[in-house]
Amino acid sequence: AQSVAQPEDQVNVAEGNPLTVKCTYSVSGNPYLFWYVQYPNRGLQFLLKYITGDNLVKGSYGFEAEFNKSQTSFHLKKPSALVSDSALYFCAVRDNNNFNKFYFGSGTKLNVKP
Amino acid sequence: EPEVTQTPSHQVTQMGQEVILRCVPISNHLYFYWYRQILGQKVEFLVSFYNNEISEKSEIFDDQFSVERPDGSNFTLKIRSTKLEDSAMYFCASTRRGAETEAFFGQGTRLTVV
Secondary structure (H helix, E strand, O other): OOEEEOOOOEEEEEOOOOEEEOOEEEOOOOEEEEEEEEOOOOOEEEEEEEOOOOOEEEOHHHOEEEEEOOOOEEEEEEOOOOHHHOEEEEEEEEEOOEEEEEEEOOOEEEEEEO | OOOOEEEOOEEEEOOOOOEEEEEEOOOOOOEEEEEEEOOOOOEEEEEEEEOOEEEEEOOOOOOOEEEEOOOOOOEEEEEOOOOHHHOEEEEEEEEOOOOOOOOEEOOOEEEEEO
16 A cells, blocks of 8 residues: 655754655555645645656755665755745655555644744 | 646635535646645545546545536536535645656635534
């Protein structure tokens, strides 16, 4: 069965420090992995995706994510956090054998303190 | 930049009433989705729609729910007889063909059932 886990409900980090938001996945076929961000009272905005190739993918707003096949993980990272990065982050996976839907994680609230 | 638009942004309805949530997906997209999110929690899959028919639906999507693409541009979600527990944020999304493509989400409709 396809699933995504985000083990942390909340991540707190000081502005200027590196941040990591964790995600692990389970799919039957090859995974297509995505990160979305949600600001208060807004829809989900696409940040980045991994399809194939280089395990480190770069996306919007300075975010990047590292695909690790052996650990079935796709952690979101940023070298230097900004207060404006504070939001809800969702990891999602799509199975290349069934692209009828995206499976979303439960979300991680990122708090960046000045 | 093309975007998915949803109307209304907020809908208040009495329990037992029918509601129709409207979405205009991005014009060259082929797959359409409805998701819902209760109080900033997990994003839950409701239904996917392709080639004018439902391709997959979740257990949430019972007989009270229906979707339609009446005119080739709008994509609607109808709830026939709303319940209190239907109160949520409803997101429409669309993608181009292919599992590797990211979904573009609308801003959502906040449905409040009283």
